[in-house]
Amino acid sequence: MSDQDRIVILLSRQLAGELSPAEAEELRLALEQDPMLQALSAALDGVTDAPPDGVTEREERQMMERGLRQWRLRAAGLHVVSGVEAGVPMEEPASAMEQGRSRRMLRIRMVRWSAAAAAIVLGTLGVYHYNRNQPRAQAPVGWKEVGAKYGTRSYLELPDGSKLWLNAGSKVRYAAKGRELTLSGEGFFDVKHDPEHPFLIHAGSVVVKVLGTSLNVRAYPGDSVVETTLIEGKAEIDFPGRAIALRPSEKVTAKADNRVVGKPQPNIERHSVTVDPTYKTIIETSWVEDKLVFRKEPFREVAAKLERWYNIRFHFGNDKYLDEELTGYFKDQPIKNVMDALQLSLGFHYELAGDSILIK
Numbered sequence: 001m002s003d004q005d006r007i008v009i010l011l012s013r014q015l016a017g018e019l020s021p022a023e024a025e026e027l028r029l030a031l032e033q034d035p036m037l038q039a040l041s042a043a044l045d046g047v048t049d050a051p052p053d054g055v056t057e058r059e060e061r062q063m064m065e066r067g068l069r070q071w072r073l074r075a076a077g078l079h080v081v082s083g084v085e086a087g088v089p090m091e092e093p094a095s096a097m098e099q100g101r102s103r104r105m106l107r108i109r110m111v112r113w114s115a116a117a118a119a120i121v122l123g124t125l126g127v128y129h130y131n132r133n134q135p136r137a138q139a140p141v142g143w144k145e146v147g148a149k150y151g152t153r154s155y156l157e158l159p160d161g162s163k164l165w166l167n168a169g170s171k172v173r174y175a176a177k178g179r180e181l182t183l184s185g186e187g188f189f190d191v192k193h194d195p196e197h198p199f200l201i202h203a204g205s206v207v208v209k210v211l212g213t214s215l216n217v218r219a220y221p222g223d224s225v226v227e228t229t230l231i232e233g234k235a236e237i238d239f240p241g242r243a244i245a246l247r248p249s250e251k252v253t254a255k256a257d258n259r260v261v262g263k264p265q266p267n268i269e270r271h272s273v274t275v276d277p278t279y280k281t282i283i284e285t286s287w288v289e290d291k292l293v294f295r296k297e298p299f300r301e302v303a304a305k306l307e308r309w310y311n312i313r314f315h316f317g318n319d320k321y322l323d324e325e326l327t328g329y330f331k332d333q334p335i336k337n338v339m340d341a342l343q344l345s346l347g348f349h350y351e352l353a354g355d356s357i358l359i360k
Contacts, residue, residue, distance in 0.1 A: 022155070029146065029156050147171030148185075151311030153287070162199060163190040165288050169220065169308035186218040188288045191233070203228075205266065206254055207238040215246075216285045220304075225255045226266075229273055229284040239266060249273045251284060279329045292330040292338075299346070302326045310335045316359045321348050 010019070010027040019027065148154040148166040155165050160179050166172060170185020179194065182202040191199045193212025201208040204219035204226040213233020219226045228237055230246040237244045237252055246252060251273050254266035276283055279293055286293040292309055294302050300322045303314040312335060316322060324346050330338050339350055339357065349360040 025152070026155055029154065142176045143173055144176060145171060145173045149311070150308050153290070160194070160197075160199070161192040164188070167218075167287050167308070168311075183217055183219060185220050186216070186287070188214070188216045188285055190214045193233075204254075205239070209236040209238060211235070216288075218284075223304075225253050227251060227253045227284070229282075231273075231282070231285065239268070244268065290331060292333075293328070295327045296325045297327075298322065299324050299326055299342075302328075302342075306335070306338065310338075312355045312357055314357050314359065321346055321359060 007027075007030060010023055010030070014024075014027065146154065146156055146166070148168055148170050150169050153165065153167055155163070157163055158174060158179075158181070159177060162179070164172065165188040167186035167188075170183070170187060172181050172183050172185075172187060174181035179197050179199040180202075181200070184203075189199075189201070189210065191210045191213055195211055199210040199212075201210065201217055203217050204223075206219075206226050206228070208215070208217060208228055211234045213235055214231040215233070215235055216229040216231070217227070228235070228246065229251040230248055232248045235246045237246065237254070239254065244252060249272060251271045253269045253271070255269075273282060273284060275281060276293070276295070279286070279291070281289060281291055281293060283293045283295060292305070294305065303316075307313060326342060326345060328338070328341060328345075330341075335357075336352060339352065342348075343350060351358040351360070
């Protein structure tokens with residue numbers, strides 16, 4: 001399915017009021033990256049709300065025509081003043097006979113108004129497709145930045161066709177052209193295969209070179225560990241003075257060794273990665289499936305994950321539980337259910353107030 005076909009589906013679902021939260025976020029990101037789509041969305045916003053008494057056939061036709069004109073003007077960068085397009089004459093008022101005939105006509109139902117809005121979608125998308133395919137002046141290479149706030153996860157398609165999922169509290173800065181980006185946080189990549197142009201991911205102190213693969217990279221600011229998990233394909237991690245080739249179903253962690261005088265050298269470990277037999281998922285990439293999974297992780301690390309996942313803040317009354325290990329699996333659970341389960345596991349007491357949790 002092409003990007004344009006996907007946009008048609010998302011806009012149609014938006015008109016029908018059937019967008020899921022994930023689809024709404026996908027559409028939002030698409031609008032942010034394309035001013036022409038922003039113009040289309042703005043035009044649709046102006047015609048999708050039907051008057052309470054419906055509209056006549058003549059009024060419907062006029063609204064459809066105005067919607068098309070508004071979108072074309074917005075796409076061309078022209079100004080719209082008080083709902084009237086600049087440089088476009090207003091509709092001539094209807095004659096008394098026409099007004100009388102309109103009053104006698106049956107008011108159309110909402111389904112007909114939806115059909116009018118759908119017609120605008122099809123018409124404006126035709127212009128959108130045409131304009132996108134026209135040759136444009138080459139603009140200088142720039143950089144874009146996209147992030148996922150705490151409590152959210154995001155998906156975007158990169159300029160080269162690669163796909164990226166961002167975990168909560170993550171952001172990525174990428175070139176408008178080419179195959180290179182900087183990741184702060186955690187991302188799952190489905191990289192488009194291109195042997196002649198490796199895909200470069202700058203994450204913390206490492207650079208991951210990808211030829212075409214799916215992998216997970218975690219490098220949150222403040223974390224001492226950079227973790228790269230290769231699911232399939234080929235990838236290489238470049239460290240200062242050395243490089244490591246990853247094998248499929250393998251995770252490599254690089255932890256800074258602060259005992260070294262001068263520039264810290266990373267301690268590098270390899271681990272095999274398999275589907276967890278209990279939870280039926282790969283723990284390192286389970287977040288892409290909206291699953292929160294941890295196995296034998298210190299409470300301090302679990303707390304950091306929960307802060308990003310639920311957009312909350314932990315406060316520890318003492319250090320008693322910080323290094324206690326926790327194991328858990330949660331999907332679509334409110335934070336209180338998660339905390340109740342962890343409380344049973346370790347025996348601590350907690351207070352939940354707004355977006356703060358106090359561990360006693």
